[in-house]
Amino acid sequence: MLRGVQLVISDAHEGLKVAARKVLGAGWQRCRVHFQRNLLARVGKTHKPVVSAVVKTVFAEKDRDQAHARWREVADSLRERFRDVAELMDDAEHDVLAYMAFDESLRSKLHSTNPLERVNKEIKRRTNVVGIFPNREAVIRLVGALMLEQNDEWAVSRRYMPMEKLTAMCHDESETVMIAAQ
Numbered sequence: 001m002l003r004g005v006q007l008v009i010s011d012a013h014e015g016l017k018v019a020a021r022k023v024l025g026a027g028w029q030r031c032r033v034h035f036q037r038n039l040l041a042r043v044g045k046t047h048k049p050v051v052s053a054v055v056k057t058v059f060a061e062k063d064r065d066q067a068h069a070r071w072r073e074v075a076d077s078l079r080e081r082f083r084d085v086a087e088l089m090d091d092a093e094h095d096v097l098a099y100m101a102f103d104e105s106l107r108s109k110l111h112s113t114n115p116l117e118r119v120n121k122e123i124k125r126r127t128n129v130v131g132i133f134p135n136r137e138a139v140i141r142l143v144g145a146l147m148l149e150q151n152d153e154w155a156v157s158r159r160y161m162p163m164e165k166l167t168a169m170c171h172d173e174s175e176t177v178m179i180a181a182q
Contacts (some may be wrong), residue, residue: 007098009113012038024149030095032059032111042084051078052086059111064100119150 007027008020011034020028026179034056043051054074056178061067071093097108109115133139 002082007110008101010042010109011113012095019084025079027101029098029110030092031113031115032096032099034112035096038084039088042088043082051082054078055089058097061105064097066111067097067100068093095145119147122146122150 005020005024005026007030008016008024009031010016010020012030017028020026028029036052039055040048040052043117054077058067058070061070071089074087075089075093078089099107101112123143126146127133127139127142130142160169
């Protein structure tokens with residue numbers, strides 16, 4: 001049986017980071033997609049493709065130590081021309097690479113909040129179709145039904161994460177959380 005929360009993935013909201021640690025006792029992962037958007041906002045339009053490509057080389061690394069080493073190389077290579085980018089990378093290294101503490105087969109599912117954002121978009125789309133709800137309970141029924149449908153899809157037809165890996169993670173929970181929280 002799965003229990004507890006080991007890693008919270010979100011944008012860089014200080015309150016969420018503190019809550020993940022204090023309330024849930026979990027590590028925190030900065031959403032890689034949001035980080036890249038924040039990073040590219042500090043670069044002129046003509047330089048975005050190059051900076052993006054260089055930063056993405058970090059995420060191609062399979063080994064945690066190599067990813068951190070590559071992160072440092074990239075930050076240092078950008079420092080002279082893009083000081084703001086390098087400083088953001090200095091501050092965000094452990095937050096963005098927290099997912100590297102987990103099993104390699106799970107990493108692609110842990111680095112971003114995109115699946116949750118897709119669910120939120122679907123909720124918005126379906127509630128917009130209805131338009132005006134007669135009462136709060138009607139909204140709860142619709143959204144609840146959508147969440148049950150999503151749960152069934154992830155649990156049965158398109159299992160999001162392999163149960164064997166998650167169960168194994170539960171047994172190594174304290175080690176993984178400590179690594180992710182670093």
